Amino acid sequence: MRLVTGFPGFLGSALVERLLGRSDEPVACLVQTQYREAAARRAATLTDDAGVPRNRIRLVEGDVTDPELAVDDYERLRRETRVVYHLAAVYDLGVARPLAERVNVDGTSHVLDLAARADADRFHYVSTCYVSGRYDGTFTHRDLAVGQSFHNHYEATKFEAERLVQAAMTDGLPATVYRPAIAVGDSRTGETQKFDGPYYLLKLLLRQWPVAAVPVPLRPSATRLNVVPRDFVVDAMAAISAREESVGEVYQLCNPHPPTILELVRALGRAAGRRVLPVRGTARLARVATERVPGVADALGVEPAALPYLSQPTTYTDENTRRALADTDVRCPLFSSYADRLVAYARDHLDEDTGAMV
Structure with a gap:
């Protein structure tokens, strides 16, 4: 049995869809009680769309923050689990440290412990x-x-969690690590369950017409934002996870040709029907204003914790990912090729935004 955490979340749902098509093996999804109904609806849709029996997805109520995952029958779960996909995490850039540690670090430790007890493949x-x-x-x-510093508790706790996984790998756990860049909607349909990251810029654009002023760093053509669509991330994971030679490896699922900040805001502007006016050198000022002046962040539709990424100095490489995918048709598309679909979907669904990274 394959165990997936993070269902019915943004990436977890799409991954389960891919796993249903891989074999007849059942997929167990660890689901928090408050998401049980949403998970049941999602599971029914996925199995019906795939034309497989609904019992192919088994929902297991639980919580990664509990040492034994708060499930009714931990021993049964241990006995039956053969493969684990651990996606559950708090993806909120503004998350408080205690919650981030409990879910991202302790939760990963508990799922690693299950895998070890299960002697997972x-x-x-x-x-x-x-x-x-x-x-x-x-x-x-x-x-x-x-020797890096961190923008927020999300980054810091995901770093600590990966250290746990890599330590377990060193000790012999047959593990693979996937590092997605900033995930946005599906490149074919624009579908997403979250409107954060670049969507904060889109919200700001949509609040202005016909000209939209956007805060950008002093050199917006020298800074890039590594954005990847959900379908690329999940397709890459599905393909790589099927390979025995991926054991012990780390794969950065990033865009080898990420847009500059200027290219990104102009692509969003074109898709939104706005003429973009980049206001250079104001990204830092915008963060200070949204953090310290009451009401500014809500008025602009911007999460203050997202603004530092407009001046992120890091470049990411993906050479081993491209090697692993060389004999597949999985490629990361250029942002400009699907920006219009992201904007179209967002226009229709922004009122459903919960403000959370799922």
């Missing part, structure tokens, strides 16, 4: 490129602790 862990923190330089799949 494989452990797949979803980290993030932003374990790099604010590293000034090129960050490769071989890097982790490079």
Whole structure:
């Protein structure tokens, strides 16, 4: 049995869809009680769309913050689990440290413990490129602790969680680590469950017409934002996780040709029907204003913790990812090729925004 955490979240749902098509093996999804109904609806949709029996997805109520995952029958789960995909995490850039540690660090430790007790054949862990923190330089799949500082508790705790996974790998756990860059909607449909990251810029654009002023760093053509669509991340994970030679490896699922900040805001502006006026050198000022002046962040639709990424000095490499995908048709598309679909979907669904990274 394959165990997936992080369902019915943004990436977890798409990954389960891919796993249903891989074999007839059941997929167990660890689901928090408050998300049980949403998970049941999502599971029914996925199985019906795939034309497979609904019992192919088994929902297991639990919580990664509990040492035994708060499940009714931990021993049964241990006995039946063969492969683990651990995606559950708090993806909120503004998360408080205690919650981030409880979910991202302790939760990963507990799922690792289950995998060890189950003597699992494989452990797949979803980290993030932003374990790099604010590293000034090129960050490769071989890097982790490079003396970096962190923008927020999300980055810091994902870094600590990956350290746990890599330590377990060193001790013999057959694990693989995936580091997505900033994930946005599906490149074909624009579908997403969250409107953060670049969507904060889009919200700001949509609040202005016909000209939209956007805060950008002093050199917006020298800074890049590494954005990847959900379908690329999940397709890459599905393809790489099927390879035996991926055991013990770290894969950065990033865009080898990321847009500059200027290219990104102009692509969003074109898709939104706005003429963009980049206001250079104001990204830092915008962060201070949104953090310290009441009401500014809500009025602009911007999360203050997202603004430092407009001047992120880190470059990410993906050479081993491209090698692993060379004989597949999985490629990361250029942002400009699907920006219009992201904007179209967002226009229709922004009122459903919960403000959380799922």
